[in-house]
Amino acid sequence: MTDFTRRGALGAMGAAATLPLMARPALAQTKLTVGALRFTSHAASFVAYERGYFAAEGLDVEFKFFQAAQPMAVAIASGDADYAVTAISGGLISLAEKGATKVIGGALSEEKGIDGQKILASNAAYEAGLTSPAGLDGKSFGITQAGSSFHYMGAKIAAAEGATLTYKPLQKVPAVIGALKSGQIDAWTIVPHIAKPLAAAGAVQIIGNVADYIPDYQVTTVFTSASTAAGEREKTQAFLRAFARGADDFNAALVDRTAGDEAAEEMVRLIHKYVYTDKAYEAAKPGIVNGAMRINKDAALNMGSVEDQLGWFKAEGLIKDSITAETLVDPSYVPIV
Known part of the structure; x- marks a missing residue:
């Protein structure tokens, strides 16, 4: 200690x-x-x-x-x-x-055994092959600002997968959601109360869990x-x-x-x-x-x-x-x- x-x-x-x-x-x-x-x-x-x-x-x-x-x-x-x-x-x-x-x-x-933050892909990116975090190399990733928690999560996931991401700062969470739904960005991470309804509505695809990359976050x-x-x-x-x-x-x-x-x-x-x-x-x-x-x-x-x-x-x-x-x-x- x-x-x-x-x-x-x-x-x-x-x-x-x-x-x-x-x-x-x-x-x-x-x-x-x-x-x-x-x-x-x-x-x-x-x-x-x-x-x-x-x-x-x-x-x-x-x-x-x-x-x-x-x-x-x-x-x-x-x-x-x-x-x-x-x-x-x-x-x-x-x-x-x-x-x-x-x-x-x-x-x-984030706690083992409790469903946590999700890694999301746009429908367009998913259809083009982004079906798991292993496919993130060369993709765009939504963040609010440089140095945000979204930036941190994206970087940790990319490092684990040996991927290079292009980060797109969009300032506000609603703007990131809109960009993901419209395919202007390929991927994002967000808490489950936002991720799951978006996925259930068919607006985005869940491709992984943040806790698998950042345990006890x-x-x-x-x-x-x-x-x-x-x-x-x-x-x-x-x-x-x-x-x-x-x-x-x-x-x-x-x-x-x-x-x-x-x-x-x-x-x-x-x-x-x-x-x-x-x-x-x-x-x-x-x-x-x-x-x-x-x-x-x-x-x-x-x-x-x-x-x-x-x-x-x-x-x-x-x-x-x-x-x-x-x-x-x-x-x-x-x-x-």
Whole structure:
């Protein structure tokens, strides 16, 4: 165990002990803006809001929705959002290097035995022979921005297959979906609540699983400004406690299925208030159910995955070699695994 991980584990002992506790409303309607995507993977925040876990901690939360990870990181740095959940990106890391942001926990993870993110091919590329990741060489791959999680996933898959990809930055997830459906790009990776409905509708083809190439991938993290992490500990602990309670409910209802069918149905209806809101409930339900990946208990953070991601960003020249995990992460709030 590295010194960094050891310090994080020691610092997290107190945090781990307090996260599951019933709420302590000591903050008296402290207003917060929480950044999110309209993804099932952001359900912990939605559950914490809808079931009063934030309110019970004295937090008056409103959501600010984004369509990509890097604009969310900028919003945290500028003060337009207080906390957010999204993937590690080059933008987030660079802002951390400037002293503007800090990762304080983990959220969505790839886990063996749980259906996770999918590798997709356009129908045109599939018909031309792209029926598995082994055929990716020379193909185009959709990303939001250079240094996004999509860029990282594409590169890791391509390296494993000995493939060379052409990356197409399209800025927003809806634009990537449109490009894949129309055949303007050949391939992409995305969470199952988006991938499976697209495939079921015949708009794209599933050709593989991200977890086969990046096992135990810490897909998303919880983060805030560096000043909040350092100077507003009580508020940050309260946010994480509520978030963790939301994650527990979500995992029990839709991942582990230990809460029963009625709880699962209630959870899907709750998430539908935020995800696939343009669809009728019955049409949205399969995608939400199929998108249920693990959200880490107690917002634990997989430091091995974070280190791997940092190593890739450095190798690609997207961040400075001097940046370390300590630059990006405050390990004192949650268990480090």
